[in-house]
Amino acid sequence: MIGAGIVGSTGLVGEGLIRIFASHPEVYLRVLMSRHAAGRDVAEELPSLRGIVSMELVEPSIEALVSECDVVFLAMKSAESMSFVPDLVSRGVKCIDIGGEFRFRDPAVYEQWYGNRHEAPELTARAVWGLPEQNREKIKSADVIGNPGCYPTGAVLGLLPFIRAGLIRSDGIVVDAHSGVSGAGRQYSPKTDNTFLACYENLRAYGVGTHRHTPEIEQALSEITGGDVKVTFVPHLAPIDRGILTTIYARPADGAKPEAFGDALKAFAGPEPFVRACAKVEDVRTANVRATNFCDVGVALIERSSQVVIVTAIDNTVKGAGGQAVQCMNIMFGLDETAGLDRPGY
């Protein structure tokens, strides 16, 4: 059995990982670390886990991780992971970071958008951006994964099939996304204002033109095209718990045939265990992917206005966070890619 550890166990991402590992056939949780709840049982902190999981939360410690774990998931608040990953990697522990620190090949991009100095710039080029559908081969041999952000997951999975097939232009792409409130985490966040009254019966855009996931989407698309892609990304907050619906607008490439879009989608989704092609763009619904690692994708060509409309749905707390992290782990350790991720949603 492979031993895994989580640092930052009681946040929404940590909780999602614990749920998955509760039924993972080949990986065992050895260490659950939590700074604020060390000494307590995880089921006291996360009462929905009572009767399923019982394990003491311990203080974060590199020594304990090195001695117990083959792989560590870093799910603490942004920036903290930089003080763990270099040591862990140098001592042979594979790291999957679920914050933004290891997503950018160029540490300057991180520093510009996140406002922090990068403390492990020597690792950024070695870290692999963990979207299996784009980087499966690189993930196999990676020892540091920068797990994709939730929005970039929904955006890039929608664009990949059509950019690769040469069916859409890479300039002028618009990514309009609506996320559930779990994207802001479980704690109260004055920045998001995630009280019930501020979210319920309300729709709003936020971070227009400034959201940190923008350069992450652009890096992925630039790697695919070989160019310097710029996108317009506008996230919104919707009164649901989990789920992101992403509606993407792009212009068809010259000469793209109408029937080619659906064909490219089916060809892309076919071998992918977690991408489901929908026959109609209207069939893509966040409710259908809730609590699963699936990304549902649909596409429509609107000929009268010459626009391609791509819609994707993910559960931001699974495919957009811990589920994708486990998918990466499965690939890194040569396991069945769906291990622990094959149960139906709710």
Add this chain to the structure above:
Amino acid sequence: MIGAGIVGSTGLVGEGLIRIFASHPEVYLRVLMSRHAAGRDVAEELPSLRGIVSMELVEPSIEALVSECDVVFLAMKSAESMSFVPDLVSRGVKCIDIGGEFRFRDPAVYEQWYGNRHEAPELTARAVWGLPEQNREKIKSADVIGNPGCYPTGAVLGLLPFIRAGLIRSDGIVVDAHSGVSGAGRQYSPKTDNTFLACYENLRAYGVGTHRHTPEIEQALSEITGGDVKVTFVPHLAPIDRGILTTIYARPADGAKPEAFGDALKAFAGPEPFVRACAKVEDVRTANVRATNFCDVGVALIERSSQVVIVTAIDNTVKGAGGQAVQCMNIMFGLDETAGLDRPGY
């Protein structure tokens, strides 16, 4: 006092009109018509109105409308209004139709998108599309109003200030809108699947490329620009009751200065009683316009990707329906444009 009548009184639109007239200082509801509930008191059908309004619902009848009313609001299901409006207008009763029948100058556009034969094609050129912010002068002398659809209201009010000011290009416009479930009416609709379970904790697009509000947006923009504007319009269903958030993507016109966008918005909103310019695009929220006739508008220029992002919020059941209809009526009868519409929301 001016006498008003409603045909189709117990649907969401009719109910919204009755609420407004409960405190309108100069117009009196004389006739409430309802085919399915004739003979009952309106407060039995709409129990939230008990203690506020009491009035018998009567069978629809042109004679009764002519003898009692100066103005009639037609709020029945689509297509039925065509058998009322010609007679009413010819007998001197002003008509405000809240369906799609009198929104299009060219009846062929109606026939193509709505799939019905137009039974009063002689009136379509004479009818005025009732968006006061675009057509106030024409509304003053109109006797038939095609009350704008909810989505076109949110879309055109976002685009008007910037198209008029020459700040955005009229090609390649994308209108992405998320509506509350009240847009589908109060009854169960298999087409929308508006059960609680199908809407709650769910986000989805619908009518992609085919929604009937598309040509209505295009007609309005074409009239403004004098060109033949085509837009990409994608509506979505969000789990709220009332409200539409519309996020519009357009390319800046050559030479448009960054500061010009906010200035144009302020200049446009200044004299308008029901348009509020928001300092930041993130300040536009459906909760802030709930139960009011306001349209909040914000704009951001994203220079790095050369996109203008405009966000608008309306209450689809007020500014997107009966509130706008009453605003038109106020204009038609020379009343204060805000009469009956000046109370705060909830």
Add this chain to the structure above:
Amino acid sequence: MIGAGIVGSTGLVGEGLIRIFASHPEVYLRVLMSRHAAGRDVAEELPSLRGIVSMELVEPSIEALVSECDVVFLAMKSAESMSFVPDLVSRGVKCIDIGGEFRFRDPAVYEQWYGNRHEAPELTARAVWGLPEQNREKIKSADVIGNPGCYPTGAVLGLLPFIRAGLIRSDGIVVDAHSGVSGAGRQYSPKTDNTFLACYENLRAYGVGTHRHTPEIEQALSEITGGDVKVTFVPHLAPIDRGILTTIYARPADGAKPEAFGDALKAFAGPEPFVRACAKVEDVRTANVRATNFCDVGVALIERSSQVVIVTAIDNTVKGAGGQAVQCMNIMFGLDETAGLDRPGY
């Protein structure tokens, strides 16, 4: 015109008062006070009011209240009102306190349940508990009103008709209530945990056996019966914004005839402007009273288990707070009791 002031203008209660005064025909808001937002316009703090109300928020000050106001609404956090009311009253300003400080005739009850020392015990016997349906005559001549709590309003309005008519026993009463999240105010409250994720898709009881509204319900019922009534009160939090549904269980008095319950309810509601008797207990719904000052009441006698089930619905932010306060004010100043409160809800 009567001049009114609000201390604590930007909380939910203050906001509710401002909405009502925006259309009150005989009372004028002269002063809006707010400690944390003094110097700003109220519409900047409460953006849904933009275009409706514009007024500068000022620092709380007794001098300003005395010089400008005939009546003051105290809507700040609990306990603070005790340092305003004695001065205001002694200088001839009528006070309506929307906290718990002036609800109890016996200051010791306040001190026991609220855990604060009462700083104006000389006023508690003089203050009137402002439920018009119980204390209308006393309210007429009152100069200090302790505005009822939201739960006591829903509970006592359900019990009053049947206790007065001698139809139920006053022992063994159970008051089970479910409230929307607005009951916890607009700010984040760690005690309630009113984040979206903690409230949405969740139901829970709180304050079982310890909620401060318990002695308030008991005081009202004891005054009616002349006895020492004890009730079991269990509040719950439900994922709605506004509204309290209260389900009350009581045993029928010996010899009470089944038909007497509906009759007593109709007789009670008849002359009351804000109580609506529902024909069936199932017709009582929070949605029907939303944004209104109504309390809907229904009753059922379950003969097989010898229980009376009474269900009431109010909007906690109107009849359970500022609406009831304005109703009291109308009575105190000899105005039409429904002035400012006669508009339909949403």
Add this chain to the structure above:
Amino acid sequence: MIGAGIVGSTGLVGEGLIRIFASHPEVYLRVLMSRHAAGRDVAEELPSLRGIVSMELVEPSIEALVSECDVVFLAMKSAESMSFVPDLVSRGVKCIDIGGEFRFRDPAVYEQWYGNRHEAPELTARAVWGLPEQNREKIKSADVIGNPGCYPTGAVLGLLPFIRAGLIRSDGIVVDAHSGVSGAGRQYSPKTDNTFLACYENLRAYGVGTHRHTPEIEQALSEITGGDVKVTFVPHLAPIDRGILTTIYARPADGAKPEAFGDALKAFAGPEPFVRACAKVEDVRTANVRATNFCDVGVALIERSSQVVIVTAIDNTVKGAGGQAVQCMNIMFGLDETAGLDRPGY
């Protein structure tokens, strides 16, 4: 492997069963029957299952069930199961009926409350009411299970520990329950009026004194006490998807010591795999049991009003339906009682 079949596969109950069997280690779904969707793949009907389950839906047929299945779950609309169960049982197939037909030992009770003639009265005394915590021994040897209703599950699991321990009186019990909208099924139900607009931002009671689950609760309590227990049961509809919160009011037995309640609860829950005792009654929350087979229970004695308050939470679609059915099946076939039910919720 044990072979299982489902009749009525595409409703919410059938879907819940399919989800469970997707990871049940010892039972295999052999037949999925559906009258209205026969011939289609189940994942077309239930798109959230795409990529997880693929199986053709077939016409209901007793022959097919007998030839393929050791156990059959009957999840069609009420009443239909009576035409399947007698044949299946006589041919050696164990039956778990998830409707009301086999819950009552006395068919006259069924006929009175359900309004149907019972077509298999010879089986009702033989059928076991499948609440494992009450009837585990009988379930072991049963061949027909009347799977408990959702409300009776939450009510009886709350009362069992305290009635058995002699801590509460069995007269005067009040069961107040609030259910999510999934209790009404997936289809539109005019009776429930389960449209989004009718449920959202609304709370209401229904079926007061007449709900069919009343006699089921009473039968269970009467069997425990040996008496003829009558309860007052009032269900409510709350705007959540899944979950029932049940608040039960009972009077303490003479001489019951305060500390005995918590002790009795812990003693009861200790050996039960799916009952979790909560330290505080406020810790019982529907969110904590969502998508699990757990029933959380808390108890408080309110000494000042001499009432015991018990709160329970279940997921009505799991412990209140298919999860409990699988738990029964596990017991009937000598499997680990938690098989297929041991995964964390969401």
